[in-house]
Amino acid sequence: MSKGKECSIVIAGVGGQGVVLLSELLGVAAVADGLKVHGSEVLGMAVRGGSVSSIVRIGDSISAPLVTTGMCDVLVSMEPSEALRYVSCLSSPSLAIISMEVVTPFMVTLGKCSYPSPEQIVEKLVGAAGKVVALDAVALARRAGSHLAANIVMLGALLATDAVPVKITTVRAEIERHFSAKLVPVNLKAFDLGYQEASAKMG
Amino acid sequence: MDKPGCGVEVRRKMGYNGALIVLEVKETCLQEATRPTIASDAQGEKLYMLGNEAIARGAIEAGVQVAAAYPGTPSSEILETLAEVAGELGIYAEWSVNEKVAFEVALAASICGLRALASMKHVGVNVAHDSLMTASYMGAKGGLVLVAADDPWMWSSQNEQDSRYVAEQAYVPVLEPSSVQEAKDMMASAFGLSEQFGQVFMFRSVTRIGHGRSDVVLGEISRTRREASFEKNPARMVYTPAVARKNKPLMLERFARIRHAVNELPFNQLRLAAGAKLGVVASGLSYAYVVEALNVLDLNDRISMLKIGTPHPLPAKLVSQLLLSVEEVLVVEELEPFVETHIKALAQESGITLKVHGKDMIPLIGELSTRAVIEAIGKLANRPIPTSFAVADKLAQDVAGMIPLRPPALCPGCPHRASNYVIKIASKRVARDYGDGVEPIYPSDIGCYTLANNPPLESVDSVICMGGSFGIANGLAHVLKAPIVAHLGDSTFFHSGIPPLINAVYNKARITMLVLDNSATAMTGFQPHPGTGNTATGEITDAVKIEDVARACGVKFVEVADPFDLKMAIEVLEKAMRFDGPAVVVMRSPCVIVLQREKKKKGEAIVPYRVLRVLEDRCNEKCNTCVALLGCPAILKQDGKKVIDASMCPGCGLCSRVCPYKAIVQE
Numbered sequence: 001m002s003k004g005k006e007c008s009i010v011i012a013g014v015g016g017q018g019v020v021l022l023s024e025l026l027g028v029a030a031v032a033d034g035l036k037v038h039g040s041e042v043l044g045m046a047v048r049g050g051s052v053s054s055i056v057r058i059g060d061s062i063s064a065p066l067v068t069t070g071m072c073d074v075l076v077s078m079e080p081s082e083a084l085r086y087v088s089c090l091s092s093p094s095l096a097i098i099s100m101e102v103v104t105p106f107m108v109t110l111g112k113c114s115y116p117s118p119e120q121i122v123e124k125l126v127g128a129a130g131k132v133v134a135l136d137a138v139a140l141a142r143r144a145g146s147h148l149a150a151n152i153v154m155l156g157a158l159l160a161t162d163a164v165p166v167k168i169t170t171v172r173a174e175i176e177r178h179f180s181a182k183l184v185p186v187n188l189k190a191f192d193l194g195y196q197e198a199s200a201k202m203g
Numbered sequence: 204m205d206k207p208g209c210g211v212e213v214r215r216k217m218g219y220n221g222a223l224i225v226l227e228v229k230e231t232c233l234q235e236a237t238r239p240t241i242a243s244d245a246q247g248e249k250l251y252m253l254g255n256e257a258i259a260r261g262a263i264e265a266g267v268q269v270a271a272a273y274p275g276t277p278s279s280e281i282l283e284t285l286a287e288v289a290g291e292l293g294i295y296a297e298w299s300v301n302e303k304v305a306f307e308v309a310l311a312a313s314i315c316g317l318r319a320l321a322s323m324k325h326v327g328v329n330v331a332h333d334s335l336m337t338a339s340y341m342g343a344k345g346g347l348v349l350v351a352a353d354d355p356w357m358w359s360s361q362n363e364q365d366s367r368y369v370a371e372q373a374y375v376p377v378l379e380p381s382s383v384q385e386a387k388d389m390m391a392s393a394f395g396l397s398e399q400f401g402q403v404f405m406f407r408s409v410t411r412i413g414h415g416r417s418d419v420v421l422g423e424i425s426r427t428r429r430e431a432s433f434e435k436n437p438a439r440m441v442y443t444p445a446v447a448r449k450n451k452p453l454m455l456e457r458f459a460r461i462r463h464a465v466n467e468l469p470f471n472q473l474r475l476a477a478g479a480k481l482g483v484v485a486s487g488l489s490y491a492y493v494v495e496a497l498n499v500l501d502l503n504d505r506i507s508m509l510k511i512g513t514p515h516p517l518p519a520k521l522v523s524q525l526l527l528s529v530e531e532v533l534v535v536e537e538l539e540p541f542v543e544t545h546i547k548a549l550a551q552e553s554g555i556t557l558k559v560h561g562k563d564m565i566p567l568i569g570e571l572s573t574r575a576v577i578e579a580i581g582k583l584a585n586r587p588i589p590t591s592f593a594v595a596d597k598l599a600q601d602v603a604g605m606i607p608l609r610p611p612a613l614c615p616g617c618p619h620r621a622s623n624y625v626i627k628i629a630s631k632r633v634a635r636d637y638g639d640g641v642e643p644i645y646p647s648d649i650g651c652y653t654l655a656n657n658p659p660l661e662s663v664d665s666v667i668c669m670g671g672s673f674g675i676a677n678g679l680a681h682v683l684k685a686p687i688v689a690h691l692g693d694s695t696f697f698h699s700g701i702p703p704l705i706n707a708v709y710n711k712a713r714i715t716m717l718v719l720d721n722s723a724t725a726m727t728g729f730q731p732h733p734g735t736g737n738t739a740t741g742e743i744t745d746a747v748k749i750e751d752v753a754r755a756c757g758v759k760f761v762e763v764a765d766p767f768d769l770k771m772a773i774e775v776l777e778k779a780m781r782f783d784g785p786a787v788v789v790m791r792s793p794c795v796i797v798l799q800r801e802k803k804k805k806g807e808a809i810v811p812y813r814v815l816r817v818l819e820d821r822c823n824e825k826c827n828t829c830v831a832l833l834g835c836p837a838i839l840k841q842d843g844k845k846v847i848d849a850s851m852c853p854g855c856g857l858c859s860r861v862c863p864y865k866a867i868v869q870e
């Protein structure tokens with residue numbers, strides 16, 4: 001598999017979905033592989049069920065913690081509408097990997113705004129990125145043993161792309177290192193299911 | 204054969220007298236044990252670190268012995284990291300009651316010859332400002348570093364503030380890193396510089412440094428531990444006007460020496476390109492964006508570049524060299540035109556005439572981006588801007604209307620939701636006594652409860668700063684005829700809620716002051732505080748009781764209520780509001796996240812609530828009470844029917860108490 005030398009990844013989601021852990025595992029694996037990493041996240045206010053995003057940039061010539069407009073290689077979104085918030089970082093060479101399970105904002109429940117249809121979201125993303133992979137990470141995580149492992153499903157899906165220059169074995173080793181012995185099998189399975197699903201969808 | 208990563212791991216504890224106590228020696232060959240930690244010697248090894256961990260590591264490498272802080276995003280992880288390894292490394296670490304005290308604790312250690320740091324967010328620097336102004340006259344004996352964490356774009360703050368101006372006013376030199384690695388390196392040097400020049404230094408971080416992550420090459424840890432000693436020296440230490448007059452010139456001399464020395468520091472770097480017409484000056488993290496912008500524009504060898512690591516004082520020699528070699532200069536920096544203004548002054552002093560660009564081309568608000576820098580340099584250097592920017596803008600515009608609002612919300616089970624519900628019900632009832640159409644007013648404060656600003660609670664009428672709720676309430680009471688119900692949190696109460704409370708007693712402000720006591724500094728990561736009974740390093744200590752403080756301050760009406768006991772809490776609050784004089788109600792219920800963690804630890808079950816269905820169920824599709832009153836993220840609507848997401852619901856039961864049809868029961 002040919003792996004690109006540099007890669008800018010934006011990971012989006014909702015507070016509580018494990019966006020920060022996903023990016024941490026990816027970053028720490030990249031460093032274990034001897035790569036240079038610049039990342040960034042916003043903590044504090046944003047974790048209270050609000051929009052959360054995290055950035056991981058891998059490569060020697062990268063120095064900035066943020067991704068420039070249109071220059072994101074892969075957008076990983078744990079939630080469909082959250083992907084739309086980062087549409088301006090996409091351009092035709094970009095790939096977007098989206099988990100389609102909706103997390104309804106309380107403002108929608110209150111009737112203060114509406115939630116777009118999944119078809120509309122995917123259509124807009126297809127217009128923005130070169131390629132869109134939509135999957136149901138929560139269902140796959142449940143199949144692996146816990147709905148909480150959806151972020152690890154997305155990590156597996158991300159590693160199925162050619163864009164990320166990190167070894168799969170290193171990421172798996174980081175999963176083993178991070179989780180308690182009881183949780184390692186579920187998370188490794190989640191990773192593999194995400195990997196297989198995204199590989200199949202990308203053909 | 205030596206396997207990589209095998210070795211001997213020694214767990215040491217530094218005694219207070221500086222002696223090393225070896226706790227445990229074990230041979231390690233496990234992969235888990237080979238990765239260095241924040242406290243490992245591991246010189247030359249790489250670690251993937253959060254910027255705030257890197258800042259803490261730099262201080263550890265410099266042999267910091269005292270660290271004090273008040274939590275605040277984006278600075279909290281610095282003290283958290285140090286507190287975790289404090290015992291092992293012989294560091295005294297504390298969460299102080301506020302930033303002023305934190306700085307004074309560090310200053311005292313410096314006076315006694317120890318290396319010390321105080322860390323805080325930018326608005327915390329305002330609180331410590333008073334001490335800092337005179338500490339600068341006093342100078343530093345042991346290395347003293349104030350870490351100021353600025354928050355461009357106000358991700359977690361009430362304003363944007365450039366701490367470099369505070370440092371300028373105090374003649375305090377500033378170090379500003381361009382990367383997470385440099386943050387570690389600068390902190391490791393900062394204490395030595397502070398001692399070399401006998402002056403307190405400011406280390407200015409920003410959100411993308413403190414909450415950035417990067418691979419960091421570790422340096423050597425200094426395990427030297429000094430013995431503290433206090434030398435009585437009133438001519439240096441007792442700031443009467445006479446002493447201050449003698450010390451100001453000494454402080455100015457120290458600053459002049461620093462002004463000269465910064466030209467030689469490795470954090471400032473000048474690279475002149477042959478024949479370059481444009482020079483770019485970048486301070487701190489802005490340098491990272493400039494480097495990428497020059498790559499995108501393919502201008503690396505055609506533009507002269509001055510990287511600034513000490514925005515105050517500027518390396519004047521390097522600046523002059525750049526100004527003399529180019530026709531035009533662009534200053535790139537986040538927030539205010541600090542470096543820009545000083546460079547303009549330097550050019551004028553040196554009689555150099557050239558155009559200095561800065562905030563005429565670089566945004567004054569928010570965070571920088573590579574794009575903003577590309578656009579500015581591209582314009583000055585006549586380079587085409589990537590067309591992808593306009594395409595992406597159009598896309599963003601196209602979807603803007605589709606994206607649902609998702610502001611941060613009070614967590615399901617949060618006691619602040621119950622408290623704010625109680626505030627609204629009780630205050631509306633009491634407002635009727637004031638006449639028709641009189642609205643109660645709710646000054647609020649800094650903390651999770653600010654989120655009650657969102658619909659449907661909307662029980663927040665003002666937020667300015669820590670303790671500001673009680674202060675504003677004092678003033679409102681003297682000019683308005685309306686019920687004034689102010690609220691702040693427990694940690695905020697100790698931080699700066701007590702003086703305005705005493706003021707209310709003294710000046711007879713008839714206000715109701717609520718302390719929403721959830722036993723944690725929740726917004727910043729559940730740090731302990733004086734009311735919790737434990738310290739930063741996990742020691743048990745005497746808990747200060749809010750109600751005792753209020754009574755001791757002379758408040759005649761002080762009650763404690765459980766906000767989830769709605770009937771009782773509303774009754775108590777009504778009584779407080781009708782009391783003739785300032786009243787305090789402590790709404791006491793632990794933070795739901797802390798509570799859940801404790802339940803998990805003890806193996807107790809978390810029992811969610813659920814909605815019963817129509818007919819066999821009692822939920823009325825037309826009724827929207829639970830949603831409209833509480834705005835709990837765990838309550839969802841499916842085809843008009845209310846359902847509770849069991850994965851989110853911690854079982855607080857607030858919704859079951861407000862449901863008029865008694866349709867919500869515990870599973």
